[in-house]
Amino acid sequence: MKTLKVVKIGGNIIDDDTALAEFLQGFSKIEGPKILVHGGGKLATKMAKSMNIEVKMTDGRRITDADTLDIITMVYGGKINKNIVAQLQANACNSVGFTGADGNAIVSEKRPVKTIDYGFVGDIKTVNTEVLEVLLKHNVTPVFCAITHNEKGQLFNTNADTVASELAIAFANLYQVELNYCFEKDGVLLDVDDPNSVIEDINTANYATLKAEGVITDGMLPKLDNCFHAISHHVSKVCLGKPNMLFNQNTKHTTIQA
Template sequence: MKTLKVIKIGGNIIDNDVALSSFLKEFSTLEGPKVLVHGGGKLATKLAKQMNVPVTMLEGRRVTDSDTLDIITMVYAGKINKTIVAQLQSHQCNAIGFSGADGNTIIATKRPTEPIDYGFAGDVKQVKTKTLELLLNNNITPVFCAITHNEKGQLLNTNADTIASELAIGLSSIFNTELYFCFEKNGVLEDVDNDDSVIENITTATYKTLIEKAVIYEGMLPKLNNCFHALNHNVQKVCIGKSDMLFHNNIKHTTIKK
């Protein structure tokens, strides 16, 4: 069984043209099947302000009304996704851009309005792998933006970390899947003010201890819950850290295993 890497990148790469170009050049050299998942960065917020569309965030997540959905579809599935695909082609990495609607790959349901109404926000219900398997086995790299659909014609805004973990889970019946969350920190930190205090290995048992000691809290909790959800559904390992961890063996990062 081949090993597949599912790699999620965030705003620290997407919002910086130089960082994005550098990452994509190195990403294109990764051998074996791979899937790239990207968030939206700050561009959707910037465009919303230019168009006088209010931006509402609740508990760190974007409230998606119909006008906001139009904007993020333009930005995520259009501008950002196609920029990434075009740059990968320039590095001889044959890529195809995806939302969850393309190839009917990621089906979601609209999140319930209680306790918080996030509007057109989607929770992943199913990943269909047939199209992706065909592409990956022919050396084509899928590039996913953070948009899904409900099979009834409605697009939905969906958390990019969730999309990455659900893709890794869905494809784990075909490949040995590894999940990589690339962000601005060196990994999960013991001391948030010390970038060198990386916790290099976390297991189910040590995770509970880290929560009890309040080493892990707030913003990192949803990310790590996604990690363990993936591990509990056949993903082989999850790594968190700067994107350099993908390309260089001596880069400190956090590896999470069962």
């Protein structure tokens, strides 16, 4: 069975032109089928503030009203996605930019209101692999932003870590899937002020402890929840850390285990 690498980038890599260019050069050289998923929350936040649109977050997730959805569509699906695709083409990596609406690739529904109304935020229901599989077989790399749709004309903001996790799960019966979350740190840190305090292995048991002790909070919570969701649905490997871990397995990083 072939290996498929699903790679999600975010954090300061997206905001740093040099870091992004270096990452994309390396990513382009990865052999075999691969899918790239990107965030862009910091740039979206910056644009929202410049337009005097209030940014609301809860538990690391963005509250998305109509104005915020417009900004996310422009930033994620436009500026960031097309810039990444253009740079991949410059590195001889043929690629196609996607939202969930393109090719009907990722279908979601509006998150139900319980204690919090997240607005135009979608929870993924199905991933349609057919179109993506055609591209992968022809050495074309899909590049996904964090936007999905409901097949009724409505776009939704969807957590990029979730998009990566659900794509990995959807292909787990066709490939040996490796899911990688790349960001500016070497992995999950025991002490956020100590970049060398990488927790190299996290399993279900110590994850519960780390949450209870407040070591893992905010945006890292949904990221790790998605990691464990993937591992429990037959994704063969899940890692978090700097992009170097993609090219050198001896690079310090965090590995998620069942």
